[in-house]
Amino acid sequence: MHTIKITYGKERIKNDVLIVDYFEDQPIDYGERFADNDPFYEIAKPAFESKDFAGKWKQTIILYASGKLPEKRVMLIGLGERSDVYPFKIKVSLAHALKKMNSFHELKTVSVFINKEYDSDKVKEIATFLVEAAYMSQYQAKNYKKDQKLFSPIEHLHLVISDNADEKDIEEAIHQGKIIGQGINEVRDLINKPSSEVTPSYLANYTLDLASKNEQIECKIFHRDQLKQMGMNGIVSVGQGSNEEPKLIMCTYTPEVEAQYSIALVGKGVTFDSGGISLKPSNNMYLMKIDMAGAALVIVLMKVIALLKLPVKVYGLVPTCENMPDGNALKPGDIITAYDGTSVEVIDTDAEGRLILMDALGYAVTQKPNMIVDIATLTGACTVALGRYVIGGMSNHDPIMDIMRASGDYMYERVWELPLMEEYKLMLQSNFADIKNFGGKEAGAITAGAFLSHFVDEVPWIHLDIAGVSWFNTETSLMPHGATGIGIRLITDFMRRILKEDGKIWENKTVDIRQTLYKENEVPKYDD
Ligand code: BES
Ligand code: ZN
Ligand code: ZN
Secondary structure (H helix, E strand, O other): OOEEEEEEEEOOOOOOOEEEEEEOOOOOOOOOOOOOOOOHHHHHHHHHHHHOOOOOOOEEEEEOOOOOOOOEEEEEEEOHHHHHHHHHHHHHHHHHHHHOOOOOOOOEEEEEEEOOOOHHHHHHHHHHHHHHHHHOOOOOOOOOOOOOOOOOOEEEEEEEEOOOOOOHHHHHHHHHHHHHHHHHHHHHHHHHHOOEEEOOHHHHHHHHHHHHOOOEEEEEEEEEEHHHHHHOOOHHHOOOOOOOEEEEEEEOOOOOOOOOOEEEEEEEEEEOOOOOOOOOOOOHHHHHOOOOHHHHHHHHHEEEEEHHHHOOEEEEEEEEEEEOOOOOOOOOOOEOOHHHHHHHHHHHHHHHHHHHHHHHHHHHOOOOOEEEEEEOOOOOHHHHHHHHOOEEEEEEOOHHHHHHHHHHHHHHHOOOEEOOOOOHHHOOOOOOOOOOOOOOOOHHHHHHHHHHHHHOOOEEEEEEEEEOOOOOOOOEEEEEEOOOOOHHHHHHHHHHHHHHHHHHHOOOOEEEOOOOOHHHHHHHOOOO
8 A cells, every 4th residue: 555654844845846725815925834035935926926826726836946945846726715615625625736746757745834823723633634635635546457557646745834833733633644544545445446356255354354453453254154053144145146155244442441432333245236136237237346335444444443542342343245146046035034033025136235234233233332333335226316425324313413414514424314214114014024125116225224224223323325425437636536435534533523422422312203103004105
């Protein structure tokens, strides 16, 4: 994995570029970053006077220092209207600037100012965000081409800090930015690799290896026979049409200090989803290698949480298998029994995510965590409902969902809640079993959430459907085409916010508007 050397200091150093950021229409001396007689002014003045540079959002211009500055070049970057700025925008603008530099092969070392005007919390926040931006923007997926395209990532980022900045704070901020940034890239790598490489046993070995390098993480892998014995028939059945053995990866992170609460994180780990006997159409089926994005996230989160030393007990549960059709495969009409004893009629073998998650959620409940969060590329219907920009959220507990939403807004990994009234569960009534795995063509993301809600009992729970947001077919400032690596920032921020709440949040259940007054036979039905 590409690493970037990150340094900080009050002095400027001999780097290839100095980045200087401006809000729109600010004077050249905005931010008092240079002494009055600094040659910077002479170099930058023509760009300001000609209005070639006006600080507009994502505007960049490169100027040459001709030996007058410690750095070889200056890059002015625009942040847009001052009133519109928020931390995420600063992150995107640095990422944008660094990406531009990749096309100049000699630009490998970069300095950037952290403005004087910010208080210590803001400085920390911005330093972390800048380091994250450096890692995210410099990520390249492994490519398998005969001719390796030359890519020259940034090698060194130097943060120029003001005299009153606290060095310990900056160091901590850089440390955190690195953990998060590298974590995101690790998730991307796992998702971008083909399913022939990233199989259930690959994920299992990957997690064992990660746990062996961190004393606070323990990891156990449950194989087919053990899963059968334990009654995890969802995982076994979905995996039975594949040559790859299905597995359940179970990790725990126990903090060195006393845990302030416990959380179970559950990630969908279908390493390839062909649909099974309910085979998917072949166009875009290649993308179904991403059906383990939730698993990749949960696995890497274990490491990230341990490195951040969060005082939380974490159960990481990853049911993983391949969904394939063969003579032994699960068939529509089959009835299977979940870990918690619920019988499930399988109407559609392509609705497999919920079948493996039901076992893992059932098991999570037995660990009595304060809450459960599951993350899954669960439904195409979620993409139809919300598109590519927001995660679909569903929950049985408003207070924790409000916190998740706040984290999403802050980190720009936004979550929008879909309603989860009990009526949706009624759409899953089966004639032969306790519940069926398909609720019809309407409200597909919600009926999937309603199915999962059956297995979490009364435990405060959030389901995040990331089917639409895990992969982009376009390049952005923060990433190349491919896996987005969504979730690391959202979940770590969420876990930190929960730490700031008093313990009563679990009891804060508001009036539950999700309950139904309908009776089974009163539910409107349009088709069958
Ligand atoms: N893995 C898919 C959902 C998906 C779609 C993920 C697009 C990423 C991108 C999931 O297992 C699936 O096939 N869901 C079906 C459910 C249906 C059969 C009830 C869907 O959404 O069509
Ligand atoms: Zn499927
Ligand atoms: Zn799937």
